Amino acid sequence: MRTIALRYAENFAPNEGTIAAHQQVIDAIGYVWYGKLGNPISDKVAGEILQSQDPMILLIHSGAQGRYWAHIEGIQRAMPTDGIPSYYRGMAEKFKCWFKVYAFEKASKNVMGQCVVASSQKLLTSASRYSMSPYFIIEYTEE
16 A cells, blocks of 8 residues: 655644544544645645545654554645644644544554655665655555
C-alpha cells in the first residue's frame, strides 16, 4: 500500500495530547480533520492514497514512540468549516493540507521497519532518523 508517514509533535496540543484531542472530535461527530503544516501533499499522492481499499496515513510522534494509523476518507487543501479540534482554531490557516479521519489505530511497534521510503528505497526507520522532512511517501507491507 502506498501512503504517507507524517511527523507530529505535542508543541501546540492540549494536555491530553494530539491523538486524544482528535479522538474526542471523532467521538462527538464521527470524524475529525487532521491538519498538516507546511506544503500540502501533491494531488497525485492524495489520489493514490484515496484509491486504496482502506485509505490511511501513518502518524509518527517526533521524539517519542507513538505511532498511529489514521484511517481517512478525504484529503483537501481548503480549511474545513467544522470538525477540527478547538486547539487548532487560532492556527488553522497555517495548515495547507487536511485529512478527514474517521478512526485512529495504534500501529505495531515495528511498523517503521515495514515501511520503505519511495524516494530512497530505505526503511522508514533509518530514513526518519537522518531527515528533517515533515513527511515521507512510503510503501507499507503488512507482515
